[in-house]
Amino acid sequence: MAQRIVIDPITRIEGHLRVEAEIKDGVVSNAWCSSTMVRGLEKIVEGRDPRDVWAFVQRACGVCTTVHAIASIRSVEDALGIVIPPNAELARNLITAAHSLQDHVVHFYHLHALDWVDVTAVLKADPKATSVLAQSISKWPKSSPGYFSDVKNKIKKFVDSGQLGIFANGYWGHSAYKLPPEVNLLAVAHYLEALEWQKEIVKVHTILGGKNPHPHFLVGGMASAINIEDPGGLNSERLAFIGKLFEDAKTFVDQVYIPDLLAIASFYKDWGTIGVGSKNYMSYGDLPTNGYNDPSSYKMPQGIILDGDLTKVHEVDFRKQSEIQEFINNSWYEYSNGNEAGKHPWEGETNIKYSGPKPPYENLDFDQKYSFVKTPRWNGRPMEVGPLARVLVGYVKGVDEFQQVVNNALQTLDIPASALFSTLGRTAARGLETQLMANWSMEFYNQLLTNIKNGDTRMANMEKTDPKTWPKEAKGVGYQAAPRGGLAHWIVIKDGKTANYQMVVPTTWNAGPRDPKGQMSAYESSLIGTPIADPKNPIEIIRTIHSFDPCLACAVHIYDEHGKNISQVQVGGACSI
8 A cells, every 4th residue: 555745845945845645565657746835937027028927036036147048038039030249249158158167057056055964973983084085085185174064164163063953854764875984074074165166157247247146137148248347348358257256166167066066976875776767858058159040060069868878869840839838737826728739839828827735735736736836748759858868868869078077977887878867867967067157157258257357348249129120020039058957948029029839848847747657757757766774764766856956936834823933844964055
């Protein structure tokens, strides 16, 4: 007989996610994922000037602000045929790279590592042995026995005080933890270092976009003017500072993140067969080197992999209305022509009609609608999006940079390529993509300097940005390789105003409920077959869900009328960010 467990809320993610799972014979036999918060920004921007929409929609998330803004601006530029200057494209690429570098590092250390790292085991570690280990895998300078002894003492004070702070509410001591004490100490030390480092790289956003979070952008390019001598512009000093920030980021990724990732992964190679899912992967592509309208120039290539076939990449067309459709048969929305047919985002609707149970509730009724996330499909198939999808598409397309980092990781861990279709592969791919991002950021930076030295300081093209020149109706799509996966905004402009707007975010693809055919999306399908050692402490479910880095927008915990938290499973690790 199956046992039903509920995890609500899943913490260490952005937003509010509920997971219900049935456990039978020690493994997950069925699973459902529900977002119980509604976004609705599509309704807010209707009727607004398309040039202003980016400022609204980047508020969809407190983390992924930049990628929503760029996707929005690209959708408007695509609709109106606006081509931005090379420097503006490079600046956007640098902002995207800085965002991904920070986001991926924060995800690994602060949102996901504690699923694999037992903080309390640090107290058993030998600082000298930890130092030997650290120096054997990296030349990172902070690796002395004294340094690790100080970190151990810091954690001991937390434990002795009984106030674990950011390390409270973990599954510490769970049988699923496999790391030696010294690896735990190494990881916790770098967890603390990453907290300090991550606040530096986002200064790139402040320099190029005016502030962080929510930097400023501009339809037609970038609002930051290049003026080498002007103290108020993007001058030599600020350009040099950007270069230093990216150099430091590359050092941290190469000498801290990647060595830690491989060291931890080496103890969890059995997870190369867990969390697999449908094995359908979609990459939107991004980081243009010859303009947004030339996907062949993207550093991250476009494409689709079906059924885990690593011999072929299928093409994707975001404008073809028969390819990408969103279904709402199990979502708390209504379509004007019925709920069973899908709609391309240009024809999409955001009509909320919640008829589900009122909290507190014990279980959701999965014979009814059960989520505020819609269900997108490509040619009727569920797709996984994210770093794993992008790395696989680049790898299968034979791109040298992807081939190199993937083959090095497979060789180091001594695992087959098929192990990439897993929770372990998903986590590793995020690190490999970060390594590539660190390299590409230096390329973009050097190209920007070269353009400026050659006399090209253009950062905006304001032709076609005057509504008087616009056609009566126009449609556009702007897509982005957001850290969590393929992000796209579709816009319909009529009479100079936003007539329809639809955002299909990465978590829409991954977290959507079942479609009319009963097909599961990535979260649900990846949980099937997951072994559960202790249903009261289901860290294994948390590991797989966290490997996607869910983002469902900011939300709150659920309480009953007496103020009692009704979460049925205490989720381990640090606070939600």
